[in-house]
Amino acid sequence: MAAVVNEYPFSQVDxxxxxxxxxxxxxxxxxxxxLSTEQMQSFANWTNLSETTFLLRPSHPDADYRLRIFTPRAEIPFAGHPTLGSAHAxxxxxxxxxxxxxxxxxxxAGLVNIKRAEDGLxxxxxxxxxxxxxxxxxxxxAVASLGIGHEQVLGSNWVDNGPGWLGIRLATAQQVVNLEPDFSAMxxxxxxxxxxxxxxxPADFEVRAFAPGLDVPEDPVTGSLNAGLALWLRGEGVVAADYTVRQGTVLGRGGLVTVTSEAETMWVGGASRTVVRGVVGL
Known part of the structure; x- marks a missing residue:
């Protein structure tokens, strides 16, 4: 007997x-x-994207919606590009x-504020x-898995806002591009x-993000990591109040992240566009 399939509106957002x-x-x-957690995780595994999200009715009175975020392997409490893409959708x-x-x-991760501007969210x-x-x-x-020596590392810090990021700073963008990580060692x-x-x-910084443990060897463009790096590096006086990041270069992507500062808040943003619209049967 065939399983009951329900249809849900679907967007795929770049x-x-x-x-x-x-x-x-x-x-x-x-x-x-x-949808159950098991159905969500199964669909996220099937899409095989770095994240798949599910929009739900909010349980907090101040929230506009509730979001659950899944990698192909596990649910995570927060991620940046799914936040912006889901808000856009x-x-x-x-x-x-x-x-x-x-x-x-x-x-x-709790309540996350998102603001709208002409150039994106x-x-x-x-x-x-x-x-x-x-x-x-x-x-x-971490350093060994990146295939570099400790003398190349200008700084390191935990920058975990949910997924579990560890940040490493190198001297130049080209050093970042040249990395050939060993994912089994990572x-x-x-x-x-x-x-x-x-x-x-082309930007102020180059960033790369590696998460093989979540079945995402290299994430093309990563909002949560850039948010964590911003808080760390602003605290150390390394970054200016406003700056830009290029990411995804090695993967052939054209990711551009903007980081702006307002008082004590760091805002991480960029452009979004819907590429696929339709329904999915789950």
Whole structure:
């Protein structure tokens, strides 16, 4: 006997892609309150994207909607490009936020503020769940898995706002591009690497994000990592109040992330566009 299949509105949104090259896609299932966790995880495994999200009715009175976020392997409390892509899809499908010019997402990391501007959406960088120095043995594993020497590392820190990111800073953007990581050596670590361009470069920094433990060896463009890096590097005086990041270069993507500062809040944003619209049977 065939299983009962229900249809749900579906969007696939490209995030952090201001030009002709693609950014990072997220699959978004709307009105997903009737789905079980097992169905969500199974569909996320099937899409095989770095994240698949499910829009639900909010449980918090201040939230406009609730979001659950899944990698192909596991649910995570927060991620950046799924936040922006899902907000874009929610608005495009008739969502009406309670606030003027901003919307509020409820997710595993709590409430996340998202603001609208002409050039796209931005989310407020959530507080770090884990920060501070990386334990020597963990740092040794991360550096070895990147195939570089400790003399190339200008700094390292936990920058975990949900997924579990560890941040490493190199001197130049080219060093970041040249990395050839050993994913088996990296294991379950989530490693983000940042390096600066010279003046006049395509952006201020190059970033790469590696998450083999989540079945995402290299994520094309990563909002959560960039949010964590922003809080860390601003605290150390490494970054200016506003800057830009290029990501996805090695994967042939054209990701561009903007980071802006307003008082104590760091906003991470970029362009989003819906590429696929339709329904899915789950």
């Amino acid at each position: 995030v952090f892609a201001p030009g002709p090259k693609p950014g990072n896609p997220v699959a978004v299932v709307h009105d997903a309150d009737g 929610w608005l495009e499908n008739g969502g009406q936020p309670q606030g003027e010019g901003e919307l509020v997402q409820e997710c595993g 931005s989310f407020a960088a959530p507080p770090l769940r884990r920060s501070g120095p990386v334990e020597p043995a963990v740092l040794e594993q 294991g379950d670590l989530l490693v983000g690497v940042i390096g600066a361009f010279d003046d006049g470069g």
